[in-house]
Amino acid sequence: MSDIAQQENDLLIAIASAKDEAGLEAVRVAALGKSGSVSALLKTLGAMTPDQRKVQGPAINGLKDRVTAAIAAAKDALGAATLDARLRTETVDVTLPVRDAPVEAGRVHPISQVTDELTAIFADMGFAVAEGPDIETDDYNFTKLNFPEGHPAREMHDTFYFSPKPDGSRLLLRTHTSPVQVRTMLTQKPPIRVIIPGRTYRSDSDQTHTPMFHQVEGLVIDKGSHLGHLKWILEEFCKAFFEVDSVKMRFRPSFFPFTEPSLEVDIQCKRDKGEIRFGEGEDWLEILGCGMVHPNVLRNCGLDPAEYQGFAWGLGIDRIAMLKYGMNDLRAFFEADVRWLAHYGFRPLDFPTLAGGLSP
Numbered sequence: 573m574s575d576i577a578q579q580e581n582d583l584l585i586a587i588a589s590a591k592d593e594a595g596l597e598a599v600r601v602a603a604l605g606k607s608g609s610v611s612a613l614l615k616t617l618g619a620m621t622p623d624q625r626k627v628q629g630p631a632i633n634g635l636k637d638r639v640t641a642a643i644a645a646a647k648d649a650l651g652a653a654t655l656d657a658r659l660r661t662e663t664v665d666v667t668l669p670v671r672d673a674p675v676e677a678g679r680v681h682p683i684s685q686v687t688d689e690l691t692a693i694f695a696d697m698g699f700a701v702a703e704g705p706d707i708e709t710d711d712y713n714f715t716k717l718n719f720p721e722g723h724p725a726r727e728m729h730d731t732f733y734f735s736p737k738p739d740g741s742r743l744l745l746r747t748h749t750s751p752v753q754v755r756t757m758l759t760q761k762p763p764i765r766v767i768i769p770g771r772t773y774r775s776d777s778d779q780t781h782t783p784m785f786h787q788v789e790g791l792v793i794d795k796g797s798h799l800g801h802l803k804w805i806l807e808e809f810c811k812a813f814f815e816v817d818s819v820k821m822r823f824r825p826s827f828f829p830f831t832e833p834s835l836e837v838d839i840q841c842k843r844d845k846g847e848i849r850f851g852e853g854e855d856w857l858e859i860l861g862c863g864m865v866h867p868n869v870l871r872n873c874g875l876d877p878a879e880y881q882g883f884a885w886g887l888g889i890d891r892i893a894m895l896k897y898g899m900n901d902l903r904a905f906f907e908a909d910v911r912w913l914a915h916y917g918f919r920p921l922d923f924p925t926l927a928g929g930l931s932p
């Protein structure tokens with residue numbers, strides 16, 4: 573075998589056995605690079621006689637062309653193999669469900685959802701939101717609301733008290749959102765139209781009571797506010813909240829120290845295998861307390877009962893959340909079990925609005 577044929581043979585073997593593109597490149601440099609073996613052969617042409625060149629020229633150039641072609645073919649093959657290997661490890665199954673982004677995976681607690689829902693409803697009727705502290709004075713939680721010292725109505729509240737201060741006064745965890753009525757009347761001039769959602773506390777725990785729970789208070793003070801307005805507001809609220817066309821409501825006489833007259837409100841419902849439906853049926857379900865603000869409360873808050881009158885109501889948020897969304901154990905609301913929340917929670921981007929619909 574001539575030297576050229578031998579060299580071609582060796583190079584083709586080296587090309588065929590290159591395992592990757594880097595190995596192939598090394599073979600190319602060794603053969604066709606500036607000081608490669610094929611380049612060295614080409615350089616010998618200059619020193620040859622024309623006759624020798626006639627024979628060697630085509631032989632050496634032929635070698636160069638074939639080696640170049642073999643390298644190009646091997647390069648294509650190695651590139652295709654590398655791509656195949658990558659495609660095999662980087663498969664994407666486009667039929668898999670899209671994984672939620674963190675902001676979509678989180679869930680809104682039903683209490684927050686219901687608070688947002690009722691805020692949307694009352695905001696539409698022109699109510700502002702007022703807030704007050706969870707730790708209250710006895711004066712705001714009871715005395716200014718016309719609970720006289722030693723009155724039995726105080727006992728009914730199962731109050732959590734803090735240790736007495738040196739002057740004998742005791743702070744407490746507010747037992748209802750009503751003290752924020754006092755705070756509002758002391759700081760705002762009528763006409764007043766507010767709702768007060770918030771946490772409240774009583775020493776009580778069973779399937780329908782937890783030591784911490786939520787209420788929403790409503791307060792309207794103006795010169796001519798009367799029970800007819802209250803009735804209309806509550807009916808419109810219940811229809812909007814339970815998303816039904818009509819509700820029947822029953823107003824029963826009751827007693828609260830801070831209202832006169834005082835009423836309790838039931839809504840008509842139908843109980844069917846543990847499910848409750850509103851706007852039909854023969855059963856009644858108590859949902860809130862309300863009344864005309866007692867003249868003593870108005871006076872305690874610096875308003876003249878001869879000039880102003882108004883009404884108020886208090887409603888359990890947890891209770892109406894359970895009714896609307898079919899949950900039967902209040903305690904689960906506060907156990908922070910993410911499985912429960914994943915089931916009963918709401919998608920954060922489904923914010924309730926009257927225009928877009930309250931519940932998803």
Ligand code: DAH
Nearest residue numbers: 748750861862863884885886
């Ligand atoms: N504060 C009362 C409670 O916790 C509820 C209530 C009743 C609030 C009548 C009111 C009202 O504003 O007028 O049981």
